[in-house]
Amino acid sequence: MFLSINNVIDYKARTEFGDQTVTKTSTLQDVARVAKVSTATVSRTLSNPDVVSESTRRRVAEAVKVTGYRINRAARNLRTRRAHSVLVLLPDLANPFFSTILEGISRNLSQQGYSMLIASTAQVHASGERLVDYLDDARADGMIVLDGGLDPDVVETLENSPQAKRILFACEWIDGTSFASVRCQNRQGTRAAVNHLFDLGHRKIAHVTGPVGNVLMHTRKDAFVEEVQKLGLTLRPEWLIAGDFSLAAGCLAAQAWIALDDRPTAVFCASDQLAMGFIAELSRHEFSVPKDVSVMGFDDIDLAEQFIPPLTSVRQDRLLIGETAAKMLIARIKAPDDGHLEHAAVLPVSLVTRESTAALQ
Amino acid sequence: MFLSINNVIDYKARTEFGDQTVTKTSTLQDVARVAKVSTATVSRTLSNPDVVSESTRRRVAEAVKVTGYRINRAARNLRTRRAHSVLVLLPDLANPFFSTILEGISRNLSQQGYSMLIASTAQVHASGERLVDYLDDARADGMIVLDGGLDPDVVETLENSPQAKRILFACEWIDGTSFASVRCQNRQGTRAAVNHLFDLGHRKIAHVTGPVGNVLMHTRKDAFVEEVQKLGLTLRPEWLIAGDFSLAAGCLAAQAWIALDDRPTAVFCASDQLAMGFIAELSRHEFSVPKDVSVMGFDDIDLAEQFIPPLTSVRQDRLLIGETAAKMLIARIKAPDDGHLEHAAVLPVSLVTRESTAALQ
DNA sequence: CTGAAAGCGCTTACAG
DNA sequence: CTGAAAGCGCTTACAG
Secondary structure (H helix, E strand, C coil): CCCCHHHHHHHHHHHHHCCCCCCCCCCHHHHHHHHCCCHHHHHHHHHCHHHCCHHHHHHHHHHHHHHCCCCCHHHHHHHHCCCCEEEEEECCCCCHHHHHHHHHHHHHHHHCCCEEEEEEHHHHHHCCCCCCHHHHCCCCCEEEECCCCCCHHHHHHHHHCCCHHHEEEECCCCCCCCCEEEEECHHHHHHHHHHHHHHCCCCCEEEECCCCCCHHHHHHHHHHHHHHHHCCCCCCHHHEECCCCCHHHHHHHHHHHHHCCCCCCEEEECCHHHHHHHHHHHHHCCCCCCCCCEEEEEECCHHHHCCCCCCEEEEECHHHHHHHHHHHHHHHHHCCCCCCCCCEEEECEEEECCCCCCCCC | CCCCHHHHHHHHHHHHHCCCCCCCCCCHHHHHHHHCCCHHHHHHHHHCHHHCCHHHHHHHHHHHHHHCCCCCHHHHHHHHCCCCEEEEEECCCCCHHHHHHHHHHHHHHHHCCCEEEEEEHHHHHHCCCCHHHHHHCCCCCEEEECCCCCCHHHHHHHHHCCCHHHEEEECCCCCCCCCEEEEECHHHHHHHHHHHHHHCCCCCEEEECCCCCCHHHHHHHHHHHHHHHHCCCCCCHHHEECCCCCHHHHHHHHHHHHHCCCCCCEEEECCHHHHHHHHHHHHHCCCCCCCCCEEECCECCHHHHCCCCCCEEEEECHHHHHHHHHHHHHHHHHCCCCCCCCCEEEECEEEECCCCCCCCC
């Protein structure tokens, strides 16, 4: 039987509207009619071809081609009680830090036949919806949360939900909760940073922190203090400069550094954006990096390499974080009661040495 | 009637599993039973409260609270033949240029009760799916495409689809097609850039272009050539330097500029990333911007302001682009045959003057 | 290996 | 203003 593309359109038009040339999407029914089998058989052929006979498979395949059949996902989702999609929750969509993580999540999800839904904490809040509704109303089967700063009552609702096992935190997490999570080696990264500066001869090292209350801020700050003390270095209170991961905070931190009587010769910033803002502001005040002060960041965002000077940083593999998060979450969605599910993954970081840090003169 | 949160759980448990303390999401049926009305009435009360009586409204509201009812979107989507979601297609998820646009799209969509699905061209391709399937299989009601570089056969499939009206291009577009689109004033922005450099006294102006084949690259390049000629300036062929919007291409372009005998005193780059790469590479070769050459970009990404030197650029309002795209698309989804639908929006740009450009010495 | 039938949870003419 | 009933397009025990 020879079938041109015209047959498809002719077929559809005839089936649904007699002579009118209006097309309508074919359904399983249409395929079944053409293949002369039941809809059950078509469904099986499509989702589990091994259980049907070779000849049935051929006829169904042919009928699918003739009718141009595409499965209706809304129908399948209703019947299987699965949305086949995952919600990724960001604190802020406009923050480029997350784009590579999204790429990793999306890659793994689409490979597994899941779609990726995106929302930001602020927007969900503003729309008056509850986060847990995404799970409760069958819009998403699970959730990857990239925001450790959720409101405590939102967190409580999520924890008490029967869906709690389908929620996974990535990058950030919330202490005292039992959600699954993926994160990087924040402590090890921080230690590597401090030791890198120490090895360059620096003995007065400052730290520009993330925002107060942020779990990464505290983890990195605590690790910083610990390591500096372990190395027997002096740490004056004003060498812990409060920031918030942003470029603007980096600028302010630079002003704080400039104002110090006894200036540290090296600064470890809790993010690359902080480090870039810090360096930018210094250069406006005629200070030069690394000549006057060594500065490094955390994350190794794409731009770090192109920055002037190229930025020394602690590299997080954001693609891997995303892929791991998706993989772990889908495993939980598929087998929520499997006792062997991985519950927390801690991914390696690496020190990337560039020109923004140098040996103490 | 006093109702504590415990009633909710008790209710659910009793209804579905007798004495067992297992919760199950309530359905319209459950609400109807509690409110002692039909499911039709519950449905109406929820979606169109004006048509039911005051007392019914109260009883249903009460029953919703008691049962903890959440609508099942898969069921509603199947019944209404609407996915209540929109697919946003990016060329590349890891590109931070798009994050603010996504923020704008998402804001408007969530306000209108739609979810945002995200995919990248490369991934859809890799997964063996067809783009049009997202529309055909009821996963999405429409599509915002941020990639003007789709394969011609993909474009043809989309154009010939009955769903073509539910596809909208943003930022980029494809010449010769009739898809709706949102874009910025690329020509005006380019003209403003050239005139800015001209007004600073520059007479030898180079242009680093985007990638060959890209519609923005050609639009901006053509506008550049036109304006330069209109101003009566010399334009040597080697002053049109081929790039591709990336940092790396900016570095290469800088090397090309350095190698010229007769170096232009100003360079208009087709993107901020190009300009940043250009400046970074120059500084590695001991050239200083704007002293040795004025450099400017296009887009005004967040980092432009923090760059060293702060970058002069043509500002696109990416939030507005996103919001406009979402608004136009949803209008089309809701009334596909309305003859008065806006078909193309061209949004204003503005010149942002910073320190990377200066008067010719 | 295959089919008849039930049902996922909604919405919406239709009738009253 | 309200209800009974049909049906959106699938999947999946169950029976053969």
